[in-house]
Amino acid sequence: xxxxxxxxxxxxxxxxxxxxxxxxxxxxxxxxxxxxxxxxxxxxxxxxxxxxxxxxxxxxxxxxxxxxxxxxxxxxxxxxxxxxxxxxxxxxxxxxxxxxxxxxxxxxxxxxxxxxxxxxxxxxxxxxxxxxxxxxxxxxxxxxxxxxxxxxxxxxxxxxxxxxxxxxxxxxxxxxxxxxxxxxxxxxxxxxxxxxxxxxxxxxxxxxxxxxxxxxxxxxxxxxxxxxxxxxxxxxxxxxxxxxxxxxxxxxxxxxxxxxxxxxxxxxxxxxxxxxxxxxxxxxxxxxxxxxxxxxxxxxxxxxxxxxxxxxxxxxxxxxxxxxxxxxxxxxxxxxxxxxxxxxxxxxxxxxxxxxxxxxxxxxxxxxxxxxxxxxxxxxxxxxxxxxxxxxxxxxxxxxxxxxxxxxxxxxxxxxxxxxxxxxxxxxxxxxxxxxxxxxxxxxxxxxxxxxxxxxxxxxxxxxxxxxxxxxxxxxxxxxxxxxxxxxxxxxxxxxxxxxxxxxxxxxxxxxxxxxxxxxxxxxxxxxxxxxxxxxxxxxxxxxxxxxxxxxxxxxxxxxxxxxxxxxxxxxxxxxxxxxxxxxxxxxxxxxxxxxxxxxxxxxxxxxxxxxxxxxxxxxxxxxxxxxxxxxxxxxxxxxxxxxxxxxxxxxxxxxxxxxxxxxxxxxxxxxxxxxxxxxxxxxxxxxxxxxxxxxxxxxxxxxxxxxxxxxxxxxxxxxxxxxxxxxxxxxxxxxxxxxxxxxxxxxxxxxxxxxxxxxxxxxxxxxxxxxxxxxxxxxxxxxxxxxxxxxx
Numbered sequence: 032x033x034x035x036x037x038x039x040x041x042x043x044x045x046x047x048x049x050x051x052x053x054x055x056x057x058x059x060x061x062x063x064x065x066x067x068x069x070x071x072x073x074x075x076x077x078x079x080x081x082x083x084x085x086x087x088x089x090x091x092x093x094x095x096x097x098x099x100x101x102x103x104x105x106x107x108x109x110x111x112x113x114x115x116x117x118x119x120x121x122x123x124x125x126x127x128x129x130x131x132x133x134x135x136x137x138x139x140x141x142x143x144x145x146x147x148x149x150x151x152x153x154x155x156x157x158x159x160x161x162x163x164x165x166x167x168x169x170x171x172x173x174x175x176x177x178x179x180x181x182x183x184x185x186x187x188x189x190x191x192x193x194x195x196x197x198x199x200x201x202x203x204x205x206x207x208x209x210x211x212x213x214x215x216x217x218x219x220x221x222x223x224x225x226x227x228x229x230x231x232x233x234x235x236x237x238x239x240x241x242x243x244x245x246x247x248x249x250x251x252x253x254x255x256x257x258x259x260x261x262x263x264x265x266x267x268x269x270x271x272x273x274x275x276x277x278x279x280x281x282x283x284x285x286x287x288x289x290x291x292x293x294x295x296x297x298x299x300x301x302x303x304x305x306x307x308x309x310x311x312x313x314x315x316x317x318x319x320x321x322x323x324x325x326x327x328x329x330x331x332x333x334x335x336x337x338x339x340x341x342x343x344x345x346x347x348x349x350x351x352x353x354x355x356x357x358x359x360x361x362x363x364x365x366x367x368x369x370x371x372x373x374x375x376x377x378x379x380x381x382x383x384x385x386x387x388x389x390x391x392x393x394x395x396x397x398x399x400x401x402x403x404x405x406x407x408x409x410x411x412x413x414x415x416x417x418x419x420x421x422x423x424x425x426x427x428x429x430x431x432x433x434x435x436x437x438x439x440x441x442x443x444x445x446x447x448x449x450x451x452x453x454x455x456x457x458x459x460x461x462x463x464x465x466x467x468x469x470x471x472x473x474x475x476x477x478x479x480x481x482x483x484x485x486x487x488x489x490x491x492x493x494x495x496x497x498x499x500x501x502x503x504x505x506x507x508x509x510x511x512x513x514x515x516x517x518x519x520x521x522x523x524x525x526x527x528x529x530x531x532x533x534x535x536x537x538x539x540x541x542x543x544x545x546x547x548x549x550x551x552x553x554x555x556x557x558x559x560x561x562x563x564x565x566x567x568x569x570x571x572x573x574x575x576x577x578x579x580x581x582x583x584x585x586x587x588x589x590x591x592x593x594x595x596x597x598x599x600x601x602x603x604x605x606x607x608x609x610x611x612x613x614x615x616x617x618x619x620x621x622x623x624x625x626x627x628x629x630x631x632x633x634x635x636x637x638x639x640x641x642x643x644x645x646x647x648x649x650x651x652x653x654x655x656x657x658x659x660x661x662x663x664x665x666x667x668x669x670x671x672x673x674x675x676x677x678x679x680x681x682x683x684x685x686x687x688x689x690x691x692x693x694x695x696x697x698x699x700x701x702x703x704x705x706x707x708x709x710x711x712x713x714x715x716x717x718x719x720x721x722x723x724x725x726x727x728x729x730x731x732x733x734x735x736x737x738x739x740x741x742x743x744x745x746x747x748x749x750x751x752x753x754x755x756x757x758x759x760x761x762x763x764x765x766x767x768x769x770x771x772x773x774x775x776x777x778x779x780x781x782x783x784x785x786x787x788x789x790x791x792x793x794x795x796x797x798x799x800x801x802x803x804x805x806x807x808x809x810x811x812x813x814x815x816x817x818x819x820x821x822x823x824x
Contacts, residue, residue, distance in 0.1 A: 068337035069345075073271070074263025076329045076338060077346050078395030079213055079322030080120070081267055084274055084353045085220040085388065087112065088361060088371040090459040091315030095308040100365045106292040107301020108312075109358035112319045113293055113351060115506075119470065120323045123499055125342055128327050128473065129335040131480050136611040137330030139202040139469070140409045140640060142476040143195075144609040149484045151186045152195060153609060182483045200415060200532045202472035203406055204525035205465045206324070210403030211444045211524060212462040213322075217392035218244050220455050224373040224385045238453055242446055248393060249442035252400065253422065253433055263394050270391040273384050275349040278356025281375055286359040313509035314463050314518075315456075319354065321466040322395065324473065328402055331611065331641065400441065404434050405641075412607045412640035414539050415532045417801035423643060432643070448520060457517035464510040465521035471507055474499045531797065538794030541824035542776055543577050550581035553625070561628040565596050569765035572597030573654075575772075575808070579604050579635055582624065585772040585820050599762040600631045601654065605638070605808060612639040619653065621661040627751070630758065632658055644809060655763050659756055666752045769810045773817040776824060790824060 091108055092100060133141035147153035185191050219241045225232045232240070282289055291297075302309045326338055360375040361367060367374035376384050410416035422433040452458050478496040481487045510518060556563070576583040582602065589596060602624065620635040634654055638644060776798070778790040805815050 065334055065337040065340060068333045069341040070268075071264055072329070072333045072338055072341045073267045073345065074265075074394060075332060075398050076325050077322070077341065078263065078267055078391060078398045079217070079325060080320070080395075081271055081274075081322075081346060081350065082217055082221070082388070082391050082395045083319050083321055084350070084357065085372050085392070086216065086455050086459055087315060087319045087354070088357055089315075089369055090318055090456050090463075091312050092368045093315065093456050094311070096305060096312045099305050099308065100368060102286075102362045103297070103300055103304060104309075105358050105362045106289065107297045107304075107309075108316065109289065109354055110292045110295060110297040111301065111313070111316045112354045114295060114298065115316060115320055115502075116347065116350060118502055119320050119499075120326065120342065121347060123474070124323055124326050125339050127495070128477055129330065129338060131477060131484070132330055132335060134611050135331055135334075136641060138328040138406065138409075139199055139206065139473065139476065140406070140413065141327075141330075141611070142473070142480055143199045144611070144640065145480055145484050146195075146476070147609040150182045152192050179482050179486070179489065181479075181489055196415075196536075197529070197533065198472055198475065200410075200529050200536075201525055202469050202476075203410055203415075204528035204532070205469045205472075205521060206328070206406050207403055207528050208465045208521040208524040209324075209462070209469070210399050210441055211448065212458060212465060212521065213399040214245055214248060214396035214441075215445050215449045215452075216455055216458040216462050217396050218248070218389075219449060219458065221385075221389040221392035223370065223455065224381075224388065227370045227373045228381075234453060238450065241449055244389075244393070245445055245449065246442065248396060249400075249438055249445070252438045253435065254424065263397075266387065266390045266394050270387050271345060271349040273380075273387055274353040277376055277380075277384070278349075278353035280377065281356030281360040282352070284359075285364075286362045289355050289359040289362065292355075292358065310505075311509055311512050313506050314460055314513045317463045317467055317506040317510065318459050319350075320470075321462060322399075324466065324469050325398060325402060327473070328406075329398070400438075403441065404432050404437060407434060407437055408432060409640045410532060412638065412642070413609075414607065415536045417531070417535050417797045418804065418807040420802055420806075421643070444524070452517060460510070460513040460517040461520035464507075464513070464518045465525075467503060467507045467510050468521070468525075471500070471503050474503060530793075534789055534793040535797055538776060538790060538797075538824075541790070542774065542822055545822045545824050546576065546578055546583050547581075549584040550578065551584060551587050553582070556582065556625055556629070559590070561626075561630075563590055563596065563629075565590060565594060567598045568595045569762055570597040571599045571601060571762045571765075571767045572770055573767060574600060574602050574770045575804070575810075576602055576604055577606075578602075579606065583772070585818060588818055588820065589770070597762070597768060598630060598765075599759060600629075601658070602631070602633045603636065603654075604633070605636045605644075607640055608637050610639045611641045613637045613642060619657040621657050623661075623665070627755065630755070632661070634658070644807075650809075651763070651767055655759065658759060662752055662755050662759070666749050767814060768816055769805070769814050770816045770818070771805055771810070773819045774822055775819070776822045779823050 088108065092104075096104070129137070131137075131142060131145065133144050136144075143152075185195070219237075222237055222241045222244070225240070226237060305312070326342065330338065357371055357375050361371055364374065372388075373381070373385070407416055407419065408421060411418065419434050419436050422435065424433050448458060448461075474496060478492045481492040481495060482489050512518075514522065561567075574583070574586060576585070586602075618637055620633075620637065622633040622635075624631040624633055634657065776790060776794060778787040782790070805812070805817070
């Protein structure tokens with residue numbers, strides 16, 4: 032009997048089990064979901080890659096290769112493009128690299144994160160064993176790995192781990208360089224179509240138009256991509272249909288024999304004829320795969336299957352047919368090589384294609400700019416970039432961010448390159464070198480993942496490394512030959528950004544080591560007694576520190592110089608862990624520092640490198656609930672315990688509180704009221720009608736949740752636990768103060784000149800010109816207390 036209304040009913044025939052029907056339904060739902068994601072990925076992932084036909088052939092047949100403009104050279108160039116698209120994007124990325132996701136995330140830092148979790152490769156100072164209990168920390172069946180000789184070798188040598196971090200930072204810097212070069216070459220190439228019309232624009236007019244488009248592109252970034260993202264996929268689809276149709280038309284109309292150039296024999300003929308000039312021209316051929324890294328970097332917004340489907344069935348055939356059509360046209364029109372794409376467009380459809388090409392170039396640039404914001408956010412989360420302002424442009428799309436300082440820096444650099452070079456060939460030399468360097472680094476990190484994470488043999492990893500390094504090395508060597516002709520730009524940008532990253536990481540690590548070696552002795556605290564030798568006043572003091580164990584040295588400044596301190600003290604450490612996201616249930620780790628009468632706790636707040644620290648005003652309430660859960664766990668309810676023993680034995684005992692929202696220790700009453708972002712409102716004086724009239728669309732109300740805590744009256748609560756919970760609630764009602772150190776980092780007098788240069792000038796400059804830690808952590812300024820301290824590192 033067939034099920035009615037789409038509900039599966041038990042079958043009377045035992046030979047037809049229900050799970051098969053259910054699996055078919057689930058597989059169809061999964062396939063339809065991936066098809067939708069594949070459609071959306073066309074506008075986000077492939078905007079840059081799909082606009083490469085605008086400038087590949089014109090960048091290839093430049094310089095000395097102009098002396099080899101014949102049919103065999105054109106056929107050989109297309110054969111190189113075809114096999115490059117087949118080996119790098121299709122074979123390497125689609126079939127191999129996309130499988131190395133970090134809990135669904137991709138990119139250079141995702142590979143580094145995988146390596147750090149499966150080996151002691153990280154240089155981040157405050158990692159601890161408790162992080163390994165995170166559900167996102169595990170990676171498939173290979174969690175309990177057998178150490179490979181290569182892994183043990185890297186773990187033993189700190190210099191090699193430092194070199195690995197430098198390689199990752201260099202790759203990240205090259206991606207930032209892509210964010211500068213992609214808008215320049217894409218917009219300038221698309222606008223160059225106006226120079227093949229009857230009323231040609233002069234070079235100055237073309238440059239002015241490109242600059243206007245670029246300024247508009249960067250000026251609109253603060254609105255967020257979500258406002259126009261719905262148009263991205265249709266624009267790219269129309270663009271792909273256009274280039275596919277034009278390519279097919281040119282193949283049929285001009286030279287159908289171009290299909291024979293798929294054979295690699297034409298590559299041999301190409302190099303036999305062109306020699307060294309052909310090898311140097313590979314710097315133009317590699318532009319056909321620029322944007323490939325976005326397939327892996329933007330993996331977090333889609334699925335591996337959706338990106339594979341989009342490339343294999345849409346992007347790959349459209350690009351192959353377009354390049355084949357251009358080659359067919361150029362084999363009969365050698366004079367059109369400088370404007371190969373626009374000259375190959377049939378006259379009646381020129382203007383529609385020109386408009387679509389310009390829009391597609393903007394879409395490709397937008398995707399790369401957004402990716403640049405994302406990777407800088409990841410660098411900061413891993414302690415490798417100064418604190419910057421991160422604006423969340425969408426409440427519904429997770430991860431859509433905007434960084435104002437970086438946006439304007441990118442705009443200035445992009446305009447400088449566009450005005451300085453005024454030539455897509457020179458910009459293409461720089462662009463190709465940046466993209467190939469990122470792919471080269473990805474291959475190296477992927478080889479380490481194969482042996483250290485996937486636990487495959489070193490031989491297999493070496494085969495992968497040598498095969499793709501040979502292909503990419505040939506292209507990279509050709510790109511390096513063009514360093515004097517524009518290729519120096521990404522190298523200079525990468526060196527600058529990498530110096531900023533490494534100086535910040537080095538200074539942060541030295542400052543942490545100072546705190547680590549100058550911690551306050553617990554014996555000293557115990558000798559002071561529960562009152563700490565001062566008056567304990569009502570309230571909660573949140574002391575921020577980078578230490579995950581022990582008491583920071585700055586605390587001794589308070590005890591020795593202040594006459595009074597808060598009754599409840601919580602040492603808060605906000606740290607990043609090498610996973611993309613940390614679930615809210617696993618975010619807090621709570622522990623006790625001294626015996627119960629001291630009322631001193633520790634809270635470690637963990638974030639992944641792609642997590643967003645939202646200013647939702649709920650941190651204090653979550654902290655109080657977490658401490659209350661910890662107090663009850665410590666009292667002897669083992670069913671709530673999820674970590675170490677909570678008995679005080681002279682060391683901090685960390686317990687993970689995973690059921691924060693369903694608190695069994697406190698009675699929670701929630702009250703919602705509204706306040707403006709630029710003023711402090713009293714909840715007693717606000718009514719719903721006054722709120723409706725006081726705010727408009729330009730100044731929307733900010734709804735905040737006020738929580739009132741009460742101790743349950745059940746007889747099962749221990750007296751000592753009840754008293755401690757009552758003290759905690761009374762301290763919360765008295766007020767919360769945030770205490771931070773206003774630190775000055777200086778090099779010791781005995782330090783070398785280089786160290787003094789890095790710390791006293793470089794690191795100090797970055798600290799003075801970046802956002803303060805209180806602003807970055809969303810700490811309310813009215814409750815902030817800062818204490819100055821000098822670090823001699």
